[in-house]
Amino acid sequence: xxxxxxxxxxxxxxxxxxxxxxxxxxxxxxxxxxxxxxxxxxxxxxxxxxxxxxxxxxxxxxxxxxxxxxxxxxxxxxxxxxxxxxxxxxxxxxxxxxxxxxxxxxxxxxxxxxxxxxxxxxxxxxxxxxxxxxxxxxxxxxxxxxxxxxxxxxxxxxxxxxxxxxxxxxxxxxxxxxxxxxxxxxxxxxxxxxxxxxxxxxxxxxxxxxxxxxxxxxxxxxxxxxxxxxxxxxxxxxxxxxxxxxxxxxxxxxxxxxxxxxxxxxxxxxxxxxxxxxxxxxxxxxxxxxxxxxxxxxxxxxxxxxxxxxxxxxxxxxxxxxxxxxxxxxxxxxxxxxxxxxxxxxxxxxxxxxxxxxxxxxxxxxxxxxxxxxxxxxxxxxxxxxxxxxxxxxxxxxxxxxxx
Numbered sequence: 236x237x238x239x240x241x242x243x244x245x246x247x248x249x250x251x252x253x254x255x256x257x258x259x260x261x262x263x264x265x266x267x268x269x270x271x272x273x274x275x276x277x278x279x280x281x282x283x284x285x286x287x288x289x290x291x292x293x294x295x296x297x298x299x300x301x302x303x304x305x306x307x308x309x310x311x312x313x314x315x316x317x318x319x320x321x322x323x324x325x326x327x328x329x330x331x332x333x334x335x336x337x338x339x340x341x342x343x344x345x346x347x348x349x350x351x352x353x354x355x356x357x358x359x360x361x362x363x364x365x366x367x368x369x370x371x372x373x374x375x376x377x378x379x380x381x382x383x384x385x386x387x388x389x390x391x392x393x394x395x396x397x398x399x400x401x402x403x404x405x406x407x408x409x410x411x412x413x414x415x416x417x418x419x420x421x422x423x424x425x426x427x428x429x430x431x432x433x434x435x436x437x438x439x440x441x442x443x444x445x446x447x448x449x450x451x452x453x454x455x456x457x458x459x460x461x462x463x464x465x466x467x468x469x470x471x472x473x474x475x476x477x478x479x480x481x482x483x484x485x486x487x488x489x490x491x492x493x494x495x496x497x498x499x500x501x502x503x504x505x506x507x508x509x510x511x512x513x514x515x516x517x518x519x520x521x522x523x524x525x526x527x528x529x530x531x532x533x534x535x536x537x538x539x540x541x542x543x544x545x546x547x548x549x550x551x552x553x554x555x556x557x558x559x560x561x562x563x564x565x566x567x568x569x570x571x572x573x574x575x576x577x578x579x580x581x582x583x584x585x586x587x588x589x590x591x592x593x594x595x596x597x598x599x600x601x602x603x604x605x606x607x608x609x610x611x612x613x614x615x616x617x618x619x620x621x622x623x624x625x626x627x628x629x630x631x632x633x634x635x636x637x638x639x
Contacts, residue, residue, distance in 0.1 A: 329455035
């Protein structure tokens with residue numbers, strides 16, 4: 236698919252850059268006439284006609300026929316060909332995997348949510364994930380040969396350019412993307428999970444024209460996706476956004492990164508889980524312990540704690556509020572530093588709603604500069620648990636066609 240266009244991108248031909256602008260316009264704005272497209276991109280109609288014609292030849296763009304108008308000559312409408320290719324997004328969380336398939340227009344056409352994924356050893360995790368992806372490809376409605384790329388979200392340090400991951404899957408010196416491609420038979424890109432979630436919200440979720448955005452991924456860990464002037468911010472090697480590993484506490488809690496005092500040790504899902512279990516072991520009561528089928532030896536998940544909080548369990552509520560207050564205090568520092576238009580709260584803990592958000596908002600007001608925080612809206616993720624799989628698949632599409 237699109238061999239001519241992709242070859243032009245690799246060769247650095249100017250027309251390829253203009254074609255990317257056209258594709259990006261259709262992604263962000265939908266279908267339009269050639270005249271209106273030319274106005275938006277400041278290109279002449281003949282130039283737009285030529286470029287769109289070549290994209291039609293490549294199968295990326297389609298002519299959808301005449302636009303319905305009250306009178307006069309009716310122009311044709313053009314837009315992305317939804318069936319010109321498909322992209323898979325894989326989102327790995329602490330205990331499960333979410334996977335989805337989008338068409339070329341970015342519409343989600345298949346998904347499988349909350350597939351169990353608890354393997355801890357890096358190579359075994361890799362083997363299990365390959366099996367999950369291959370099973371999904373085998374059962375989805377689209378033939379494998381029409382799937383152009385797979386995007387995989389991984390927490391922690393991920394170098395998207397080299398294809399290396401240094402967290403969770405690090406068992407071989409070769410690029411992780413190379414190993415995935417050998418097993419899956421399709422091109423693979425990897426990215427940090429929080430960054431991908433931010434991209435999902437930017438393209439399909441909460442963002443409505445804002446260009447400077449912070450996405451807080453408050454899940455088992457704590458991550459940050461950064462968008463500056465409408466572009467994902469990666470840093471030198473793709474390691475930006477390690478918000479959870481800022482050393483802010485004088486405690487002796489060992490973070491999974493190997494250091495002590497990280498923000499994540501007091502303001503994350505893992506910290507909430509640790510404190511909740513500790514309280515139960517010291518005799519505190521909870522709705523969980525009062526349930527008839529309660530088994531003290533059975534594992535308690537982070538989702539279990541949030542579920543009872545939403546049922547007004549006081550222990551869970553108090554601990555979530557502690558997380559919200561600590562998170563809000565240090566989010567205030569981010570707001571002072573970045574002066575963003577929008578801060579989106581996502582991840583597993585965002586499902587706790589106001590029990591997390593009210594103390595978080597209060598702490599932001601208390602600790603950020605008034606003139607700065609007036610510029611920043613605080614909103615909850617619109618995409619919820621699908622933010623990661625949508626972000627991963629949308630990133631796979633954007634990287635495939637050279638938009639990122």
